[in-house]
Amino acid sequence: MENQTTTVTEFVLLGFPISRKTELLFFVLLLPTYLMTLLGNIVIIYLVVSHSRLYTPMYFFLCNLSILDILFTSVISPRILDDLATGHKTISFAGCITQCYFHFFLGTVEFILLTSMSYDRYAAICNPLRYSTIMNPSVCTGLVLFSWVGDFLSVLFPTILISKLPFCGSNIINHYFCDSGPLLALACADTTSIELMDFLLSSTVIIFSIILIGYSYACIFMTILRIPSASGRKKAFNTCASHLTIVVIAEGITAFIYVTPIQKETLEINKIPSVLSSVVAPFLNPFIYTLCNDTVQGILREVWVGFREVLVGRGRGLLSRVSKKDH
Template sequence: MQPQNVSTVTEFQLLGFQNLLEWQTLLFAVFLLVYFLTIAGNVVIISAVSQDARLQSPMYTFLKHLSFLEIWYTSTTVPLLLANLLSWGQAISFSACMAQLYFFVFFGATECFLLAAMAYDRYLAICSPLRYSFLMSPDVCTKLVAISWLTGVGTGLLPSLMISKLDFCGPNRINHFFCDLPPLMQLSCSDVYATEMAIFILSVAVLCICFFLTLVSYVLIVSSILRIPSASGRTKTFSTCGSHLAVVTIYYGTMISMYVHPEVHQSPEANKVISVFYTVVTPLLNPVIYSLRNKDFKEAVRKAMRRKCSIYGGRV
């Protein structure tokens, strides 16, 4: 007698924040506002960098790609979260769930690689200014960006394929606001040990290595800053690098606490709170930290706004 396929689940139901029913309306308003500001902020960055000739350095090229990625990264999870808050439980098909999982891992991994490349770029600019134009030429910058995206594409394949091969016999209720790895493995009726270990090793390879390289870059930057004779120069550079390191630490810290461990059985409520930081908060913080505090960028935004206002004013 042939064994039957026990993967009978054809759709999942995302529970979201059903434990906070009395806060659903407020949460919807807050997440909608944050999502709008995230999209608007990153669109402004892309427009300003694309239109201003002064913002064509490798740093702004990385920033433009990071902003483009953040738009899609947050759009992978937040719209479904907003729909869930309105409907108190959102159904998602098995194939759509696997697609969401793939794009979430793909964009998340790509962000890690881009953040590491941006830290390396800042290290070269501050620690090796005389060789910077040679070491970080437009060709090198393009290759680093391409490697980041292509590696992200490959990174997303392994977890999504392994999860899609698991058996799901029921129940089908995911105690999360998107199709994430830990709650999906908890629902499976298969032996998930091999999947857990593969995802653990992949998480260590991507998150810990990228975070280590980023951290080393900033340590070398700080050591170089300490040699700057001007107190005002040290303060300005410290402020910029400190802000960068703060948002990087939030992103990596929450991601590592979620995925870099062999056990997946953690508190679902804690998982949801941690996930909010890297799916909702950091995509909003990145445009603020990396660009809106930059003098050249703010001037480019003012110039672009004046141009648009003059165009629309002339039409009226």
């Protein structure tokens, strides 16, 4: 008999092999994490935009990183929350391809942006007298535009190739979102060339990013060690600590997941690191920057004091009006 095949129009996201009660518990944990991620990054954006002391290249990049974190986690988290709350785990073919594209596009932008931030720290510490000339507004804007526009185009072609593959068998994706590895595992065609392209693209971005960031920080540490005073060394290191922490988290997790020639064989192993990359890292980033940055902490204290004074003033006004009505 002739084989009868049906073209796949939607996929089922398998997620984690856990019970319904555990799914609801995961939902309760994930929802405040997502909301705090949005709030933390919005606060960072507000501080950078509204305070002239933060009108520097470092905080310009940080503002873009916060925008990126909001978009990156919003590609994944709302979908997971909906799946966990309703138990309805299907996603349309177009929605799956769109999610896959934006996940890789925004993830690649983050690597280029982190690399640009390392160059900014290199210029600030190794060339302080020429810093304003090296990192002028045109250079900063150009680096950010290159991150967004260049990665938008570089990720587009592999995603188009994936969308053109025939999916005519199982429609169950062994993941909690539409990652390229699980998608390729379902294709009814030879995907070796696309897997190789994915591997080369991911490896190129990650390895070059690690090399450039590593070189920048090697120069930075050598410069810091030459600073005569301990307070000077501490101050110089503190300006890099938050960025370096985020780099280690983001690049370590992503390298573990994607710099492997055959992703089909590591689908189960990659689920937990993927959660760390798409949910936990964007949640931690604003807290890492506020905890490791004295300037941001100072401005946050000023904002909090001002907000508290407004609340106290309004409370006193309300009590005064109430007392007048009583008399």
